[in-house]
Amino acid sequence: MKVIKFGGSSLATGAQLEKVIHIIRQDPTRQVVVVSAPGKRSPSDVKVTDLLKQLADQVLAGQDPAAQIEVILARYTEIQHYFGLADDVVEHLRQHLKRLAKATYPGVAYLKAAFMAQGEHMNAQLVAAVMTHLGMNARFVSPKALGITLTGKPGAAQVNEDSYTALAQFAVPEGAVIVVPGFYAYDEAGNVLTFPRGGSDITGSILAKGLGADLYENFTDVSWVYAADPRIVAQPRAINTLTYREMRELAYAGFSVFNDEALIPVIEAGIRVNIKNTNAPDDPGTIIAPTKNVQHHHHITGVAAKKGFTALYLHHYLINQEVGFTLKLLKILAQYGVSYEHMPSGIDDLTMIIDENQLTPQIKDQITAEVRAQIHPDELEWLPDFAIVMVVGEGLYARPDLVARIMVALADAGIEPSVINQGASKIGLMLTVPTARAAAAVRAIYALSCRRQTAPAAER
Ligand SMILES: Nc1ncnc2c1ncn2[C@@H]1O[C@H](COP(=O)(O)OP(=O)(O)O)[C@@H](O)[C@H]1O
Numbered sequence: 001m002k003v004i005k006f007g008g009s010s011l012a013t014g015a016q017l018e019k020v021i022h023i024i025r026q027d028p029t030r031q032v033v034v035v036s037a038p039g040k041r042s043p044s045d046v047k048v049t050d051l052l053k054q055l056a057d058q059v060l061a062g063q064d065p066a067a068q069i070e071v072i073l074a075r076y077t078e079i080q081h082y083f084g085l086a087d088d089v090v091e092h093l094r095q096h097l098k099r100l101a102k103a104t105y106p107g108v109a110y111l112k113a114a115f116m117a118q119g120e121h122m123n124a125q126l127v128a129a130v131m132t133h134l135g136m137n138a139r140f141v142s143p144k145a146l147g148i149t150l151t152g153k154p155g156a157a158q159v160n161e162d163s164y165t166a167l168a169q170f171a172v173p174e175g176a177v178i179v180v181p182g183f184y185a186y187d188e189a190g191n192v193l194t195f196p197r198g199g200s201d202i203t204g205s206i207l208a209k210g211l212g213a214d215l216y217e218n219f220t221d222v223s224w225v226y227a228a229d230p231r232i233v234a235q236p237r238a239i240n241t242l243t244y245r246e247m248r249e250l251a252y253a254g255f256s257v258f259n260d261e262a263l264i265p266v267i268e269a270g271i272r273v274n275i276k277n278t279n280a281p282d283d284p285g286t287i288i289a290p291t292k293n294v295q296h297h298h299h300i301t302g303v304a305a306k307k308g309f310t311a312l313y314l315h316h317y318l319i320n321q322e323v324g325f326t327l328k329l330l331k332i333l334a335q336y337g338v339s340y341e342h343m344p345s346g347i348d349d350l351t352m353i354i355d356e357n358q359l360t361p362q363i364k365d366q367i368t369a370e371v372r373a374q375i376h377p378d379e380l381e382w383l384p385d386f387a388i389v390m391v392v393g394e395g396l397y398a399r400p401d402l403v404a405r406i407m408v409a410l411a412d413a414g415i416e417p418s419v420i421n422q423g424a425s426k427i428g429l430m431l432t433v434p435t436a437r438a439a440a441a442v443r444a445i446y447a448l449s450c451r452r453q454t455a456p457a458a459e460r
């Protein structure tokens with residue numbers, strides 16, 4: 001049995017859904033289908049999840065949501081009409097959205113999550129209805145019916161381990177297809193929680209592990225994971241095979257084609273992931289596997305950049321001798337719900353790289369005051385506007401000259417990295433550069449990886 005997930009780009013229109021249904025029909029083992037909400041029909045279009053976010057904001061502001069509800073439903077009506085389905089399907093969704101606007105929630109974040117989850121909830125029902133209409137043995141199955149429960153905050157939920165016990169009891173009926181909405185499930189109290197954006201990939205991975213899939217197929221709008229983001233580098237090299245840890249690092253650092261958190265369940269279960277293209281389903285796509293034969297691959301597998309980081313720099317004599325210095329600092333950050341991404345340090349200096357989304361001006365002021373009071377640094381500075389650049393490859397260890405060559409390539413492009421972290425991960429080199437230079441850094445390192453490495457015939 002295969003779990004097969006379709007992203008918003010694969011479900012944006014009736015014509016796209018027709019391709020999806022063709023793909024499902026081609027292989028009787030494609031029995032567990034995970035769907036996202038309809039995505040963009042053109043580059044200037046708005047994803048249904050974002051329309052729902054706007055709807056939630058209107059409800060919170062006490063505005064009349066009727067017009068926005070119709071804008072959202074029009075996306076589903078378009079698909080319904082493409083297949084000549086009866087109007088009662090969308091009417092059912094209309095009533096559901098209206099009820100949602102009147103319900104009460106434990107807090108603003110819960111309300112937003114409940115609305116944003118509807119994109120997937122409604123789409124899975126529509127997709128199942130279309131498939132049934134076309135004579136297929138398909139049915140909608142909710143995350144609740146599967147026994148998936150979540151913990152954590154709305155927008156950053158995590159799967160409860162008990163979910164896997166429940167999923168193990170679920171048998172997919174012989175010859176049938178189940179259609180499951182991605183991106184959300186419920187907590188123990190029955191509130192809707194969502195995963196981070198792009199989180200339908202996570203639902204697919206949880207189902208692949210919990211239901212014991214042979215393969216997790218992830219269909220999107222590109223045929224491969226490329227060695228660099230195709231929006232940054234024109235026609236980058238396609239990657240045939242990636243290891244789990246290569247993909248984790250690259251997805252974390254900007255390869256948005258697959259969610260970084262989505263790898264964890266499949267890693268735990270040892271299930272391979274196949275990234276494939278709904279618009280070119282015969283292309284074999286990229287396989288993400290536990291290991292690969294490094295000799296047959298590039299030393300640099302990929303290079304990615306992620307914007308939106310701030311550094312907290314501290315100078316304090318004898319950090320290395322002061323027992324518990326870092327512990328005190330981490331406790332202060334924890335007090336304000338702030339985690340860190342990287343923390344290079346020296347005998348008298350420490351730089352903590354933090355995701356900007358966690359920091360408001362008020363939180364920064366409070367952290368500054370606490371650090372000054374408890375740690376007494378000689379210097380404290382917030383350095384905003386960083387991007388992280390990750391150079392990743394299982395074969396990096398075999399090329400000790402690579403760091404020097406990367407630095408030369410960056411210097412030639414006029415880019416000066418402020419932090420370099422190699423060794424923390426065996427397969428990755430992390431650099432920070434100013435946000436405005438992130439794309440140029442990716443291009444410079446990518447060009448280097450093409451110039452000095454001979455592409456094996458199998459690699460495209
Ligand atoms: N290294 C990469 N290889 C392929 N695609 C990438 C890469 N980095 C970023 N992307 C982007 O990811 C997109 C697919 O992800 P996403 O838009 O989330 O699709 P979906 O709607 O199918 O979930 C591609 O269209 C591409 O622009």
Ligand SMILES: N[C@@H](CC(=O)OP(=O)(O)O)C(=O)O
Nearest residue numbers: 007008036049197198199200
């Ligand atoms: N619809 C959600 C979840 C998701 O995974 O979407 P997509 O598959 O289109 O990236 C989002 O926009 O974040």
